[in-house]
Amino acid sequence: MASPDPRTTEPRTTRRAPAGAAVLREDVTEAIRAAVFAELASVGYARMSIEAIARRAGVGKTAVYRRWKSKLYLVLDLVTAFAAQGLPAPATGSLYGDVRALLAVASTALRHPVASQVIPDLLVEAARQPEIADAIKAALLDNQKGVAAAVVRDAVAHGELPADADPARALELIVGPLYWRLAVVRDDLPKGYLDGLAAAAVAALKA
Structure with missing residues (x-):
């Protein structure tokens, strides 16, 4: 069998998905926001914590911090919305x-x-x-x-x-x-x- 002509044969390449930030799930975001409302009604802003918000939303703290860097900015986002x-x-x-x-x-x-x-x-x-x-x-x-x-x-x-x-x-x-x-x-x-x-x-x- 004749060898393929290197001048006409295209190199085989592997396509990879572009690297980038993970897409944030909207359902998780909404669950966190709902948890913030519940925490505010329950304990108020001063006693509210990221840990309690995450626990109430059924997510890890990392999921909250991916979206907001602190509870202050989380609440600011809610006030803005x-x-x-x-x-x-x-x-x-x-x-x-x-x-x-x-x-x-x-x-x-x-x-x-x-x-x-x-x-x-x-x-x-x-x-x-x-x-x-x-x-x-x-x-x-x-x-x-x-x-x-x-x-x-x-x-x-x-x-x-x-x-x-x-x-x-x-x-x-x-x-x-x-x-x-x-x-x-x-x-x-x-x-x-x-x-x-x-x-x-x-x-x-x-x-």
């Missing part, structure tokens, strides 16, 4: 109605287990670590700025506010007291509180 759902821009037809609706949604969000358990601790961490402060700002404030801008824009269109009304000032007047009461002081909202706060915010915006 929670905030990404966004506050709906109200469109009630009046400034008071929009402000009152925004306060109702914001108060519900701030009393969510993630917010109520984690935000006070994150504010402490933000004072120590600039990257945490940036993450909190992006997660908690940027979306609300857009909602406040929509409220102001509608109020200007209705003739309730002047054209130069400042959305940043509006946001501070509307939700600032609410953040203080729920996230800092961590006090309950008495009956009629949101109604009074909405009326006060509208009066201040029109002043």
